[in-house]
Amino acid sequence: MAKRHSPQGPAPDLPPKKKSRTDKDAKKKGISDETSDAPSKGSSYVQSTALSALPQSEIDKFLSSNMIKITDSEAGSSPLRPLISFDHLPTCEGDLYQALQGFSAPTPIQSATWPLLFAGRDVIGVAETGSGKTMAFGLPCIKKIVDSKKAGKGARPRAVIITPTRELAMQIHDQLLKLSGKAHVEITCIFGGVKKDEQRSALKKASVVVATPGRLKDLQNEGAVDLGRVKYLVLDEADRMLDKGFEQDIKDIISLMPVSKRQTIMFTATWPPAVRNLAATFTSSPVTVTIGGEPSADPRANTRIKQVVEVLDPRDKENRLLQILNQHGGGKGGGNKTLVFCLYKKEAMRIERFIRSRGFKVAGIHGDLSQQERFKSLEAFKTGSVNILVATDVAARGLDIPAVKLVLNVTFPLTVEDYVHRIGRTGRAGADGHAITLFTENDKAQSGALINVLKAANQHVPDELLKFGTTVKKKQHDAYGAFFKDVDTGKSATKITFDD
Missing domain, CATH: 3.40.50.300 (P-loop containing nucleotide triphosphate hydrolases)
Structure with a gap:
């Protein structure tokens, strides 16, 4: 890239500086x-x-x-x-x-x-x-x-x-x-x-x-x-x-x-x-x-990602998973990169084996793998040696994997924050993305928070999801769970005195 032109001062139509400034x-x-x-x-x-x-x-x-x-x-x-x-x-x-x-x-x-x-x-x-x-x-x-x-x-x-x-x-x-x-x-x-x-x-x-x-x-x-x-x-x-x-x-x-x-x-x-x-x-x-608007305490999804939520019976997940992989080019001979998320490592291992048994090229990344094995799986996915990566939330944040066309949530995460970061693995660097979430009655505690994320990003909210309710569950702390309380740590303590 060529060097830039010689710089000059600010544009004349910008607000003028105060003359009193030294x-x-x-x-x-x-x-x-x-x-x-x-x-x-x-x-x-x-x-x-x-x-x-x-x-x-x-x-x-x-x-x-x-x-x-x-x-x-x-x-x-x-x-x-x-x-x-x-x-x-x-x-x-x-x-x-x-x-x-x-x-x-x-x-x-x-x-x-x-x-x-x-x-x-x-x-x-x-x-x-x-x-x-x-x-x-x-x-x-x-x-x-x-x-x-x-x-x-x-x-x-x-x-x-x-x-x-x-x-x-x-x-x-x-x-x-x-x-x-x-x-x-x-x-x-x-x-x-x-x-x-x-x-x-x-x-x-x-x-x-x-x-x-x-x-x-x-x-x-x-x-x-x-x-x-x-x-x-x-x-x-x-x-x-x-x-x-x-x-x-x-x-x-x-x-x-x-x-x-x-x-x-x-x-x-x-x-x-x-x-x-x-x-x-x-x-x-x-x-x-x-x-993207006023700063919010709530998680917000990338508006370039098309979010699709399918409400189904838990027993239908595996058949629907295969249908989606075939429809979206995760095919047995190659195709678009698809990132499949599961909630627990045992589930991730089972889903990885299931996908592989159907003839797809797939790798996995979860907590039971060594760091070297995780690096190997990520590298295979990045280079295209495999086009499907099954992961737990260990891969949800921060990983910038080029050209992920689809994020598929087999199981909804424990928090809507993790959901936002999962689907954020697609639609990166200005590109459009696509995310499909298989939602069941087992996930209904998260329905209200998910509905808010969908509405904030102008995405379709299916009627089947609305039936679970729109109440937002109080956020839990990773370390303290439901007992966590977000308090103002800068507030001075109140002195307590006791009568003799």
């Missing part, structure tokens, strides 16, 4: 123009000529049509225009942008967050699964290190990306490797379930660390990694990390990072009070970017 103020707010130096947190950004030339009406139309809302917590900050085209990217040495050549344009979350991240601002991104969030925080991360001209020196990480699962950590790591190219940026992936020796060695020279909270905290506690120079922190799928009980681990990890020079980015699919509290704790004057 260069020092501009630095503090992370805004770059021809009269200010590089902004805080070690980043600089100047809007490109091509982007400046666009009329404001075109910018407004782009924001409206993509349902992008940008809320800046800093009063008086001048808005930064979304990067509608890759031609609007700032200049960069090397081949960093070559990884973008396979895409026609940035996704909405990338368009809106890139200028903010290039400018050094803290950002909270609320967007659906499969919206291109990895590239949204990944590109500014690598560019920041390349621009520092110290990419090859290592000596303690300068960027840390924390994510809830090892599968997602590996996926992010692979995407960043594509970005780094010949930039000589060392990237390592840290997660549990494997020996620490190789990870300790990799940490000594890594500039970017992608990690799950538990293993990173272990290595931090034993002195294998020093996070005192981290200037770029990403919390990916923050809602899921809180659901898994990682809040204290995250706080312990971040407590040893610098504050004033650190840029913090948080991405989340939902916006419940717990995530808002986390954002308030670790970000400084953040800009909140929401894709």
